[in-house]
Amino acid sequence: MISLIAYAAIAYLTVQFGVVLANALSVPFIRRAGRSCNARVSVLIPARNEAHNIANLLDDLGKTGQNIIEILVFDDDSSDSTPEVIREKSMADSRIKYIRGNGPSDGWLGKNHACHELANSASGDFMLFLDADVRIEAGLVDDALHYIEIQRLDLLSIFPVQEMKTLGEWLTVPLMNKILLGNLPLFLIRKIRWKDFAAANGQFMLFRSDTYRRHQFHALVRSERVEDISIIKLVKMFGHRAQTLLSDGQIRCRMYHGYDDALNGFSKNVTAFFGDNWLFLALYVFLTTLGPLAIWSRFSFGAMMLYVLVLISTRIIISLLSRQNWALNIVLMPLQQATLGILSAMAAWRKITGRMEWKGRRI
Numbered sequence: 001m002i003s004l005i006a007y008a009a010i011a012y013l014t015v016q017f018g019v020v021l022a023n024a025l026s027v028p029f030i031r032r033a034g035r036s037c038n039a040r041v042s043v044l045i046p047a048r049n050e051a052h053n054i055a056n057l058l059d060d061l062g063k064t065g066q067n068i069i070e071i072l073v074f075d076d077d078s079s080d081s082t083p084e085v086i087r088e089k090s091m092a093d094s095r096i097k098y099i100r101g102n103g104p105s106d107g108w109l110g111k112n113h114a115c116h117e118l119a120n121s122a123s124g125d126f127m128l129f130l131d132a133d134v135r136i137e138a139g140l141v142d143d144a145l146h147y148i149e150i151q152r153l154d155l156l157s158i159f160p161v162q163e164m165k166t167l168g169e170w171l172t173v174p175l176m177n178k179i180l181l182g183n184l185p186l187f188l189i190r191k192i193r194w195k196d197f198a199a200a201n202g203q204f205m206l207f208r209s210d211t212y213r214r215h216q217f218h219a220l221v222r223s224e225r226v227e228d229i230s231i232i233k234l235v236k237m238f239g240h241r242a243q244t245l246l247s248d249g250q251i252r253c254r255m256y257h258g259y260d261d262a263l264n265g266f267s268k269n270v271t272a273f274f275g276d277n278w279l280f281l282a283l284y285v286f287l288t289t290l291g292p293l294a295i296w297s298r299f300s301f302g303a304m305m306l307y308v309l310v311l312i313s314t315r316i317i318i319s320l321l322s323r324q325n326w327a328l329n330i331v332l333m334p335l336q337q338a339t340l341g342i343l344s345a346m347a348a349w350r351k352i353t354g355r356m357e358w359k360g361r362r363i
Contacts, residue, residue: 006298009291010307016182017310020317028186028321029248030158032139033146040069041141042124042209046114048076050132051085057130058089058096063138067145069124071096073132074114077103097121108222111202115227116218127212131203133253134160140250144206147245151190154211154240155232157200160253161323168259171339172266174329177322178336179273179284182314190243195233196275199244202228203253211240226272246321263339267346278348285344289337 043061047054054073061071073086075098083098090096099121104113115129126148128141148156159180164170180199188197205228207217215238221230235242256262274280292311296304312330319326329336 002294003298005287005290006294009287009295012287012291013307013310013314017314019185020182020314020321022185022187023181023321024317026185026187028244028246030140030143030147030245030250031248032250033143034139035146036065036142037067037145037149039067039126039145039149040124041067041126041128041145042122043068043071043128043130043141044115044118044122045071045073045130045132046076046111046118047073047078047082047086047132048110048114049078049080049082051078051081053133054082055085055089056135057132058086058093060136060138062093064136064141065138068095068141070122072099072118072121073097074099074101074118076101076110076114109225109227112218112222112224112227116216116222119212119216119218122209125209127207127209129202129205129207131253133255134203135252137250143250144204147243148206148208151243152241153190153243154208155200155235155242156206157202157228157232157242157244158204158251159201159244159246160203160251161247161249163252163254164324165254166258169254169256169262170328170332171259171335172262172343173255174319174322174324174332175266175336175340175343176273177324178315178318181318181321183273186244186246189232189236190241193236193239195236198229198232198236198242199273200228200232200242201244204251205231211235226269226276229272247323249323263343263346267343267350270343270347278351281344281347285341289341 045057058071061068073096075083075086086096086098090098099117101114101117104110119127126145144156162173164173184197184199189199215234217231217234218227220234221227224230232242256265271278271281274284292307295307315329315333316326319329
């Protein structure tokens with residue numbers, strides 16, 4: 001049995017290294033086009049208790065080009081000063097419109113309901129959904145519009161560069177890019193029609209408005225916790241073109257604040273990276289945790305060192321693609337692996353008990 005685990009771990013790492021190399025060679029970044037576009041864009045921002053973030057994003061959007069015709073912010077029944085911040089910013093920028101929500105309707109999750117309402121109010125040729133905690137450069141929208149037109153896409157999603165300011169965040173947040181870039185060649189999202197070759201990030205999703213209005217995507221996933229991945233699968237299933245890229249620094253985000261916050265956040269969606277298949281998640285955690293121990297016990301020291309070299313090389317490439325500190329990720333690899341086990345166990349427990357909350361709501 002130990003030999004079987006060791007060979008399986010070697011086989012998986014070999015495949016993973018190939019996937020990571022494919023991602024590196026395809027250069028999956030949103031590039032700075034350096035040109036403006038004339039398309040009319042509606043920026044749509046769902047916000048719940050985002051008073052500490054929303055002002056920064058609205059300031060960033062104020063520096064963007066004239067293609068943004070409106071910035072609609074849906075206040076999802078916030079209990080902090082989010083409404084006051086939005087109203088204050090709207091006095092300086094007439095494009096900013098405040099939409100008051102009173103919580104999701106029955107059968108809806110909060111963010112999905114907010115995005116659906118925002119889309120119903122949008123008038124642009126393109127709809128750009130942004131999370132309230134992202135920061136963007138002035139040229140990002142033009143870069144994205146240029147790419148979506150060149151590639152004739154109906155949906156473009158971008159993974160922001162993740163900002164991490166505490167040890168707890170470094171133990172958790174890099175796992176997202178590690179799983180994504182080690183298991184999915186991003187260029188296949190656009191080239192292969194099979195819907196399971198898909199990943200997206202709800203922090204940045206740019207749709208052609210006519211495609212979105214035809215299908216009402218957030219209504220179709222109204223009860224899905226991980227709506228972004230569900231939506232891009234639907235986009236592909238309906239025969240439309242989609243692509244997901246990495247940020248080269250034009251969009252950044254600090255997703256979580258501390259270890260507990262990150263564990264709580266990732267435990268609600270970690271299975272989505274594995275097609276909501278608990279068996280795949282369990283095998284991934286099992287092989288990446290116990291595989292090195294099995295190799296150590298069954299093979300020579302030289303074979304073990306070769307395995308470690310490939311493992312570290314893979315982690316370095318993923319870190320560079322993610323614009324993260326590769327040396328710190330290498331040092332923290334054992335603790336990050338332990339964190340993966342913890343959050344997977346948390347996800348399983350919450351699935352069994354049905355106890356899952358986010359931003360004060362049960363989901």
